[in-house]
Amino acid sequence: MKSLDAKLADVKKNSNSRAFIIADAKDADMAFGVRAPGPRGYLSNRGARPAQFSPEVWNRAEFGYRNLPEFLDIIREVTHQGLIDIMLMSAYVNEVLTIREGLFQNSAVTPAARANDTTDVWAVRHGCYTREPSQPFRSASIDHIQCGEIECERDGSGQFTGANLGLYSITYVNELDQDREALLWYKAFREEAESKQFRHFLEIFDPNVDSGIPPEKLGEFINDNILRTLAGVPEAGRPVFLKIVYHGPKAMEELAQYDPNLVVGILGGSAGTTYDAFRLIHDAQKYGARVALFGRKINNAEHQLAFIEFLRLITDGKVTPHEAVRAYHGVLQAKGIRPHCTLDADLQLTDQTMSYDGSATRRSTVEVTNNPLAKSAVPAAPDVSTSVTLSTAARPTESPSSSVASIEVPWPVRADGRPDFDKMSSVQRRAYDEARLKRIFG
Numbered sequence: 062m063k064s065l066d067a068k069l070a071d072v073k074k075n076s077n078s079r080a081f082i083i084a085d086a087k088d089a090d091m092a093f094g095v096r097a098p099g100p101r102g103y104l105s106n107r108g109a110r111p112a113q114f115s116p117e118v119w120n121r122a123e124f125g126y127r128n129l130p131e132f133l134d135i136i137r138e139v140t141h142q143g144l145i146d147i148m149l150m151s152a153y154v155n156e157v158l159t160i161r162e163g164l165f166q167n168s169a170v171t172p173a174a175r176a177n178d179t180t181d182v183w184a185v186r187h188g189c190y191t192r193e194p195s196q197p198f199r200s201a202s203i204d205h206i207q208c209g210e211i212e213c214e215r216d217g218s219g220q221f222t223g224a225n226l227g228l229y230s231i232t233y234v235n236e237l238d239q240d241r242e243a244l245l246w247y248k249a250f251r252e253e254a255e256s257k258q259f260r261h262f263l264e265i266f267d268p269n270v271d272s273g274i275p276p277e278k279l280g281e282f283i284n285d286n287i288l289r290t291l292a293g294v295p296e297a298g299r300p301v302f303l304k305i306v307y308h309g310p311k312a313m314e315e316l317a318q319y320d321p322n323l324v325v326g327i328l329g330g331s332a333g334t335t336y337d338a339f340r341l342i343h344d345a346q347k348y349g350a351r352v353a354l355f356g357r358k359i360n361n362a363e364h365q366l367a368f369i370e371f372l373r374l375i376t377d378g379k380v381t382p383h384e385a386v387r388a389y390h391g392v393l394q395a396k397g398i399r400p401h402c403t404l405d406a407d408l409q410l411t412d413q414t415m416s417y418d419g420s421a422t423r424r425s426t427v428e429v430t431n432n433p434l435a436k437s438a439v440p441a442a443p444d445v446s447t448s449v450t451l452s453t454a455a456r457p458t459e460s461p462s463s464s465v466a467s468i469e470v471p472w473p474v475r476a477d478g479r480p481d482f483d484k485m486s487s488v489q490r491r492a493y494d495e496a497r498l499k500r501i502f503g
Contacts, residue, residue, distance in 0.1 A: 065146045065171040065226075069301060072324060072351050081346055081376040082302070082326065084147035085369070086356030087136050088175040088228070090129075091151045091200070092182040098132035099360040100125055103398075105134035133158065135365060140170050142366050144373045149173045149228055149354065152201035160209045160223045174206040176227030176250065176261060179243075181269040194239050194270050195232035197246035203227070203259045219258040227254070228304070230264035233286045235272035244290065251298045262352075263287075263300035264328065280312025288319060302326050302352050307341060310348040317349025326352025330412075333358070334402070335368075335389055337412040339382035343375050363400055367392040383408065 068080035089097035101109075101124075110130040127135075136158060140148055148170050150158065155174040158164040165172045181195035204213045207221040219225065229250055231243050254261055265287055267279055274282050283305060291299060302324035307313065317325045327345040329338065338358040345353060355372070362368035371385040380388070390404045400407065472489040473481040 062169075063146075063171045064169040068146065068351075069324065073322060076321060079376075079378065080351070082146045082352040083144070083342075083369070083372055083376065084149055084173070084326075084352065084354040085136075085139055085145045085359050086149045086329070086354050087132070087139075087154070087360065088149045088151050089356060089360065090154065091175045091178045092184045094185050096126055096186075098127035098129060099357075101127050101131070103135075103363060103365055104131055105138040107134045107138075110134070137164060139359075139365060139369065140164055140168055142369065143169060144369050145170055147171050147173050147226070147354070149175065149356075150224075151175055152206050155206060155224050156209045163222075171226055172224040173226040173228060173262075174201060174224045176201055176203070176206065176229045177246075179230055179232055181232050181266060182230070191269060194234045194236060195243070195266070196239075197243050199246075199250070201227075203253060203257050207257070207259065213257075215257070225259055226301070227259060227261045228264055229261050229300070230266060231290075232266040232269055233272075233283070234268045234270055235274055235282065240286075247290075251294065255298045260301050262302045262304055262326070264304040265306075267306050279306075280308030280315075283308070284312060284316045284319075287316065291323075304328050304352070304354050306330065307345050307350070310344065313345060313348040313350060324351050326350055326354060329353065329355035329358040331357060333412050334409055335362075335386045335407045336382060336410055338368075339371065339375055339385045340410060341412065342372055343382045346376055363393050363398050364389075364396065 065082060068078075068082050071078045071080045089099075091097075104127070110128060112124075112128050114124065133154065136148060136150070136154070139145060146169075148165070150172065152174050155172060159172045177197065177199040178201075179195045179197055180190050180193065183190035202211070204211055205223075206227055207213050207223045207225055209223055213221060229247065231247055233240050233243070250261075253259075265283055267283065268274070272279075272282075287303065287305070303316075304326045305316075305328065307327040313325070313327075316323070327341070327350050329341070338355065342353045342355075353372070353376075359365055359368055367389055371380070371389050374380045375382060375385055386408050387404065390400060390407065393400050473484040
């Protein structure tokens with residue numbers, strides 16, 4: 062059984078279930094074009110793929126973006142890691158990896174494809190489409206996603222060589238004709254999906270243009286639209302779960318508690334800091350979310366496998382977001398990977414929707430094998446004693462290490478576990494900076 066199906070069943074059977082679904086959204090080629098595979102700072106274990114560039118125009122390093130073969134290698138590697146539950150792709154990438162290659166046949170990961178591409182995701186360079194009210198549109202057909210052909214042979218088993226799960230998105234803009242048209246397209250899609258035994262999950266974007274709704278009220282607007290839309294849909298046509306913008310704890314709890322059978326998930330949004338991402342998945346889960354779909358947050362990470370593993374450790378309740386950021390930087394240092402920003406900067410909360418309270422710190426022990434950092438002890442906060450062993454953040458060729466890293470730190474910290482810079486002496490600040498830059502994690 063796929064892990065997605067097992068977790069969905071557990072969530073619906075047990076209200077206290079800690080089962081949490083993580084999806085890697087590798088469908089950006091439906092939106093960004095050349096930039097979709099992301100920056101080349103991170104490649105799979107296979108490394109670079111040959112690319113032809115005229116030297117008088119530019120070189121490969123100047124170009125800066127992965128090509129599609131490099132992107133596919135990362136998808137393969139993340140799938141083999143086995144810590145995500147869903148791999149979301151474009152219909153074309155789904156054909157290459159799911160139908161032709163059979164990547165997911167013996168994997169617990171469920172393949173999925175973006176089933177529509179409304180105009181608010183047409184984020185091409187120099188274009189203006191995203192500034193116009195979202196218009197419904199579908200490039201992919203259900204049959205092409207399921208079997209790669211214009212019409213699939215159907216035996217009633219619901220088994221197909223391609224993906225049998227799709228993402229359908231709607232953008233409500235608070236304009237009658239626009240929203241009615243979007244719902245008519247969704248109705249047609251739902252009916253076709255039901256007749257073809259195709260499962261889907263529903264993504265609801267915030268308005269992409271001025272809707273006249275205050276930002277602090279958008280959560281209520283979105284929640285009401287979701288429930289009103291699905292009230293007319295019987296079980297056979299309903300999405301298996303939702304994907305929405307996280308609007309804070311009140312909006313999340315309001316939606317999650319409304320119907321226990323409605324599985325709510327959050328989207329990752331823009332990259333931000335590592336702490337933004339880790340805090341987002343932690344708090345969304347705390348207030349009722351059962352799913353997280355991270356696209357740019359994973360794809361732009363300095364080391365995608367390590368980043369994903371810390372997401373899983375957080376949702377399993379084994380490490381706090383604050384601890385995870387510090388450990389993640391330790392992985393980067395051990396691998397000689399330069400982080401996008403310093404640890405100090407990466408521990409900052411820049412997403413204001415997450416600033417309503419502080420994450421509690423606690424003493425935790427995380428059993429992680431293959432830890433490339435388990436060499437020496439490094440200073441950390443005195444009230445947070447953490448042992449971390451990464452099972453898959455290391456390259457597949459690296460051998461397991463049985464040792465763990467214990468961290469303790471000789472400088473003042475606040476109640477939430479963050480360094481208290483206001484109370485640090487110059488000596489303590491120097492010690493903090495040296496630990497952060499030289500031996501973040503042992």
